[in-house]
Amino acid sequence: MYGHKEGQYAYGSDLFVYNVPEKTLTNLPSKDAANAYLRAVNPGGDGGCPHARERDEAKVFWGEA
Numbered sequence: 001m002y003g004h005k006e007g008q009y010a011y012g013s014d015l016f017v018y019n020v021p022e023k024t025l026t027n028l029p030s031k032d033a034a035n036a037y038l039r040a041v042n043p044g045g046d047g048g049c050p051h052a053r054e055r056d057e058a059k060v061f062w063g064e065a
Contacts, residue, residue, distance in 0.1 A: 011029055011030050011031060011033070011034065012029055013027065015029070017034075017037065019041060
């Protein structure tokens with residue numbers, strides 16, 4: 001975002017995704033495994049984020065300041 005290239009990581013036994021709300025660690029040995037994981041945790045494909053465009057204002061942090 002904002003002109004920076006996203007990181008790319010090879011699937012395999014050393015690639016994991018950590019789900020912060022669920023406190024789970026999942027191995028992503030293949031593209032199929034990654035797609036299955038994403039379908040399971042985010043079936044709507046929106047990540048739970050509201051629709052927005054770059055430069056739209058959005059509250060990033062919640063809770064007490």
